[in-house]
Amino acid sequence: MAPLSERLAAARTEVERACHLLLSPTPEQLDQSARRLSDAVAAVTACREAARGSSQPPGPSVAAEARSLQQSIGRARRLLEAAAAFHANWVQYLGALCAGYTDRGEAAAVERASRLCARG
Numbered sequence: 001m002a003p004l005s006e007r008l009a010a011a012r013t014e015v016e017r018a019c020h021l022l023l024s025p026t027p028e029q030l031d032q033s034a035r036r037l038s039d040a041v042a043a044v045t046a047c048r049e050a051a052r053g054s055s056q057p058p059g060p061s062v063a064a065e066a067r068s069l070q071q072s073i074g075r076a077r078r079l080l081e082a083a084a085a086f087h088a089n090w091v092q093y094l095g096a097l098c099a100g101y102t103d104r105g106e107a108a109a110v111e112r113a114s115r116l117c118a119r120g
Helices: 004-022 027-053 060-099
Strands: none
Touching (some): 004 027, 027 060
């Protein structure tokens, strides 16, 4: 099994690849980004379990890699928060455009119907 620092580096690489995909978020890239982030979570979870089961304290390379991973996760968080804010603003704009405003001056909610598209 690879050393802990290498496994953390692999998790960081997955997070960084997810961040790269989030820079131009098409539906396909969002799906790929979610898979990469899920893989990173699994890798970090495995690292935590390995560290708990180890009798040796983690070395400085593990601590440095953990800090780098933390920075990459922070970048992913900021990108996801920006995407969520962008989406929320579009939903609000769409509500104002299509449904008008409420008595309190807020954009009205838009009723969205479910859709099913089947090809066969």
